[in-house]
Amino acid sequence: MYSSLKENISALKELFANSADLTVREMNLNSSDNKKAAIVTIEGMCSKDTVAISIIEPLLDYKFAQSDSDSMIDEIQKSVLTSSEIVKFNTLEETVMFATSGFALILLDGTKQMLAIGSQGFSFRSVTEPESEVVQRGSREGFTEPLRINMTLIRRRIKSPDLVFETVTVGKNSKTQLMLCYLQKSVSENLLEKVRDRLNGCNLDTVLASGYLSDYLEDNSSKSIFSGVGISERPDTVCGKLTEGRIAILVDGTPSVIILPHLFVEEFQSVDDYSNRPYYASFIRILKYLSFIIAVFLPGVYTAFAQYHPEYFPTGLLIKTSESISQTPLPVTLEVFLITIVYEIMREAGLRIPKPLGHAVSIVGALVIGESAVSAGIISSSTLMVVATAAICSYVTSPMYPTITVLRFLFITVGGLFGMWGIILATAIVLVNMCSKTSLGVPYMSSLAPFSLQSMRDVFIRSSWKKLSKHTIKIQRFSEKEED
Amino acid sequence: MTQIKIPSNRMLITLLICMLPVILLENIKSADKQTFLYEFVSTFVGIAASAVLFCLVYVSQKYTKCADVRCLYRKTVVGSFVTALIYCVYFVWLISYILLKYSDMFSKKFNQNASLFGIGLILLILCAYSSYKGANAIARCALIISVITAVSLLLIFCGNILNIDLSVADFGFSGNPSGFFDVMSNTFSISFTAVICLVLQNKSEKFKLRSVFVLFAAALLIFTAFAFFIRFALGSYAHMQEYSGFLLSKSSLLGSVGGIEGLYLFVSTISVFILVSLCLCCIKKSAFNTNGKHYLLFILPTAILLFCAQNIESVRDVLTNQIILNIMTVVVSLVLPAINLALYRRDTNV
Numbered sequence: 001m002y003s004s005l006k007e008n009i010s011a012l013k014e015l016f017a018n019s020a021d022l023t024v025r026e027m028n029l030n031s032s033d034n035k036k037a038a039i040v041t042i043e044g045m046c047s048k049d050t051v052a053i054s055i056i057e058p059l060l061d062y063k064f065a066q067s068d069s070d071s072m073i074d075e076i077q078k079s080v081l082t083s084s085e086i087v088k089f090n091t092l093e094e095t096v097m098f099a100t101s102g103f104a105l106i107l108l109d110g111t112k113q114m115l116a117i118g119s120q121g122f123s124f125r126s127v128t129e130p131e132s133e134v135v136q137r138g139s140r141e142g143f144t145e146p147l148r149i150n151m152t153l154i155r156r157r158i159k160s161p162d163l164v165f166e167t168v169t170v171g172k173n174s175k176t177q178l179m180l181c182y183l184q185k186s187v188s189e190n191l192l193e194k195v196r197d198r199l200n201g202c203n204l205d206t207v208l209a210s211g212y213l214s215d216y217l218e219d220n221s222s223k224s225i226f227s228g229v230g231i232s233e234r235p236d237t238v239c240g241k242l243t244e245g246r247i248a249i250l251v252d253g254t255p256s257v258i259i260l261p262h263l264f265v266e267e268f269q270s271v272d273d274y275s276n277r278p279y280y281a282s283f284i285r286i287l288k289y290l291s292f293i294i295a296v297f298l299p300g301v302y303t304a305f306a307q308y309h310p311e312y313f314p315t316g317l318l319i320k321t322s323e324s325i326s327q328t329p330l331p332v333t334l335e336v337f338l339i340t341i342v343y344e345i346m347r348e349a350g351l352r353i354p355k356p357l358g359h360a361v362s363i364v365g366a367l368v369i370g371e372s373a374v375s376a377g378i379i380s381s382s383t384l385m386v387v388a389t390a391a392i393c394s395y396v397t398s399p400m401y402p403t404i405t406v407l408r409f410l411f412i413t414v415g416g417l418f419g420m421w422g423i424i425l426a427t428a429i430v431l432v433n434m435c436s437k438t439s440l441g442v443p444y445m446s447s448l449a450p451f452s453l454q455s456m457r458d459v460f461i462r463s464s465w466k467k468l469s470k471h472t473i474k475i476q477r478f479s480e481k482e483e484d
Numbered sequence: 485m486t487q488i489k490i491p492s493n494r495m496l497i498t499l500l501i502c503m504l505p506v507i508l509l510e511n512i513k514s515a516d517k518q519t520f521l522y523e524f525v526s527t528f529v530g531i532a533a534s535a536v537l538f539c540l541v542y543v544s545q546k547y548t549k550c551a552d553v554r555c556l557y558r559k560t561v562v563g564s565f566v567t568a569l570i571y572c573v574y575f576v577w578l579i580s581y582i583l584l585k586y587s588d589m590f591s592k593k594f595n596q597n598a599s600l601f602g603i604g605l606i607l608l609i610l611c612a613y614s615s616y617k618g619a620n621a622i623a624r625c626a627l628i629i630s631v632i633t634a635v636s637l638l639l640i641f642c643g644n645i646l647n648i649d650l651s652v653a654d655f656g657f658s659g660n661p662s663g664f665f666d667v668m669s670n671t672f673s674i675s676f677t678a679v680i681c682l683v684l685q686n687k688s689e690k691f692k693l694r695s696v697f698v699l700f701a702a703a704l705l706i707f708t709a710f711a712f713f714i715r716f717a718l719g720s721y722a723h724m725q726e727y728s729g730f731l732l733s734k735s736s737l738l739g740s741v742g743g744i745e746g747l748y749l750f751v752s753t754i755s756v757f758i759l760v761s762l763c764l765c766c767i768k769k770s771a772f773n774t775n776g777k778h779y780l781l782f783i784l785p786t787a788i789l790l791f792c793a794q795n796i797e798s799v800r801d802v803l804t805n806q807i808i809l810n811i812m813t814v815v816v817s818l819v820l821p822a823i824n825l826a827l828y829r830r831d832t833n834v
Binding site: 309311312314419420421424425427428429431432433434435436443445448449450451480 | 491494590594595606607610613614617618620621622624625627628629740741743746749750753754757761
């Protein structure tokens with residue numbers, strides 16, 4: 001930076017290419033030589049009231065005893081301003097970082113030193129219940145976009161000095177701020193080092209959401225359709241995971257928090273499980289596993305049975321199914337495939353179109369494509385029922401929806417081509433893929449394979465809190481040395 | 485290269501799954517002239533012989549620390565090349581043996597139009613993918629499969645309980661020596677697990693001796709259960725037919741649900757899948773000792789063998805000959821390490 005205020009302002013304007021949102025408020029301070037000063041902010045990032053009341057007003061009201069610029073900067077920092085967050089700096093990089101983070105910058109003529117005053121005041125979404133993780137009993141708070149608020153939501157739940165937030169910046173252009181969050185005494189240093197290394201290896205220009213980082217954080221992400229990175233929008237879920245030795249990554253500008261390592265069995269756990277009675281929670285847990293199996297296998301197995309092994313259907317069902325199928329012009333495989341694709345298109349349309357039009361899509365889907373197609377004899381009612389059941393089941397474990405969809409198509413294809421034999425072989429391949437997957441060196445299928453009897457208290461069933469609280473199972477206990 | 489770490493219990497379950505194809509794809513027509521006790525004794529002798537072989541391999545590996553090809557790599561090029569080649573030939577043979585048995589069962593019982601070569605090749609390609617993921621991933625997968633397999637076998641047995649007829653049972657001890665030898669030879673063929681264990685286990689592994697006994701006790705239990713149900717639930721019907729394990733699943737009745745041969749197909753397919761994948765891993769370990777994909781070249785000779793077996797009857801007879809397999813097993817698990825030890829132990833300085 002320069003000593004001259006004019007040059008500093010010119011340099012900043014040049015740096016920001018005279019961007020319209022860069023505002024400079026120049027003023028003369030009440031000192032013996034009426035020292036010139038300027039307040040630089042980025043419009044929309046700072047609260048105008050905070051800047052006026054906490055910065056401009058005290059600066060103009062204060063009578064400076066000294067006229068040396070460096071001494072005046074110290075005086076402003078120590079005696080004039082009331083703000084709790086004041087940082088002194090003198091480099092251009094820091095200027096950009098503070099200005100773009102919502103700080104107000106104070107520049108003084110005759111010194112290279114500058115002050116950054118925390119006065120963030122951008123508008124943001126308030127803390128609301130996350131739509132993707134609704135619970136019946138429990139907190140209604142969900143993460144929101146600003147990083148600091150999300151940090152507060154975690155800190156409020158874990159009031160321990162053990163809780164650490166560590167700042168990391170990624171994105172060459174976006175300079176997105178991330179917070180590594182962990183419990184110092186629970187986390188494994190090895191896992192933490194791996195996360196730091198992988199974030200440092202992220203060479204993206206822009207990071208706008210947590211999904212951008214998933215590929216960098218996963219072990220061999222492209223080689224599996226299962227995700228080794230957990231995502232949650234709930235602070236209570238994140239806090240629960242932290243106590244098990246996991247690491248959370250908060251990304252500025254997104255309510256989705258990344259949790260690492262992530263295991264397969266976690267896809268079937270929810271906050272409600274721990275609020276409900278153990279018996280009911282266990283029942284729901286088993287129901288979720290069952291739903292997952294139905295969602296993945298049902299259309300494929302139905303295709304294989306109807307096309308190659310009709311003798312596997314119970315007699316009554318066989319008569320009805322064959323009657324229904326015989327009246328349709330398409331082969332069963334094609335029929336199942338088409339209905340599933342139409343369903344996926346309708347689902348995608350329902351997600352993307354404006355809410356008021358959503359009902360229209362539902363009506364078109366239910367009446368036109370569903371009822372009319374069946375009554376016109378284009379598709380069979382049994383096929384429609386199978387696809388609909390699988391679709392509903394896939395929402396029970398909604399975080400796994402993308403995986404379930406891909407697997408469903410795979411099983412329909414192999415079921416249609418090779419029958420049950422194809423389904424069995426595809427199952428074997430998927431199992432090997434799942435078992436070979438790791439998340440930060442922890443096998444994705446931990447608790448099941450490698451098997452842990454102690455973990456079973458919170459896998460297919462949920463034991464009582466008295467049993468669960470006896471010993472917290474840390475994630476690092478599952479770490480295994482893998483083949484290269 | 486990172487040494488794999490397969491815990492003892494996981495290895496035990498994986499090897500048990502590898503034994504299943506021998507039990508399920510057994511094509512010996514139960515001889516009606518021998519009694520159950522006679523069959524049990526011949527099974528016991530076969531399994532005991534396998535257990536002895538396994539223990540010998542185990543002891544030689546544990547106490548000499550130089551029982552397989554890996555210890556030769558650093559010392560003698562010719563020795564390691566010849567040994568690696570023999571191991572590879574053995575595993576290619578074993579893969580062909582299992583795939584031919586499986587394909588034969590599949591084409592006879594599930595799809596008569598299926599080509600032996602086609603089925604074998606598809607399975608081989610999928611197993612290649614699986615072996616690429618490593619023995620540890622396969623072993624983890626075997627853990628999950630073992631649960632499904634156990635449930636499937638239990639369902640098959642439970643579904644046949646009502647069919648058991650002990651009124652015609654002869655619990656005496658009589659039979660002919662050829663039947664005894666057939667059953668013994670069949671059960672002894674599970675000893676290929678010793679070779680797999682020998683190749684996959686590295687020096688720091690702790691495959692406990694206790695696990696060997698548990699493994700063979702479990703194998704004896706499954707063999708005996710099959711023999712019991714085939715003899716007393718299927719009766720004389722089993723004498724006329726091939727693949728009595730399939731018949732057992734077909735005759736199974738659970739309430740109003742019958743014909744659960746889908747479970748038999750599942751268990752036999754998945755166990756063959758695990759075994760062939762592990763064999764490919766063994767080729768990788770014994771021949772290349774690196775993590776490259778060169779070992780996948782061995783799919784080619786296997787595919788050629790399968791193709792020849794489909795078209796030339798004599799090739800199929802040789803490849804599916806249990807006695808040849810058993811002799812090869814003894815050679816690669818005992819004779820070859822013994823020769824290696826005798827020739828190179830001093831050189832390897834272990």
